[in-house]
Amino acid sequence: MAHDCIITKQVKEAQERIFRVACDPRRYGLTLKGISDLSGIPYGTIRSYAGHNGETALMPIVRLWELKDVLPVELLSSLCPQGFSLVEDVEGLDHDELAAACHDYQSTKTAAHHPDGPNGRDISPSEDEELRRKAVRLQVAT
Secondary structure, eight states: OHHHHHHHHHHHHHHHHHHHHHHOTTTTOOOHHHHHHHHOOOHHHHHHHTTOSSSOOOOOTTHHHHHTTTSOHHHHGGGSOTTOOOOOOOTTOOHHHHHHHHHHHHHHHHHHTOTTSTTTTSOOHHHHHHHHHHHHHHHTTO
16 A cells, blocks of 8 residues: 555656646746646646645546647656656658657757756756657657
């Protein structure tokens, strides 16, 4: 039973994090109201999943269907156990888009090692987060 409590705590923390990141104006710039409107999930329910109505409510998996076209897949993947992620279907894969994504990842990684970067030649936490998001996108093709 204690194991269930740990898992529940981790899932609730992940939920709070995805809504916090989604609403960060420097990242995705969404609002909880906007997420509610686009997903069809009632605003009060979204607030409870984000931890804005007291105790964070545990989001049922069915909500992934309602959020999949609203929140980026890399954010929704935060709800998965460590080492797992959601990926979009590769049907209709556009090789030009994939090549551009590979180039984008490579150029971002090269820039992260620039001596004038936030951590000098070392990858900073924000650069690491950006690279991880881009890597998740690339995993679709592997």
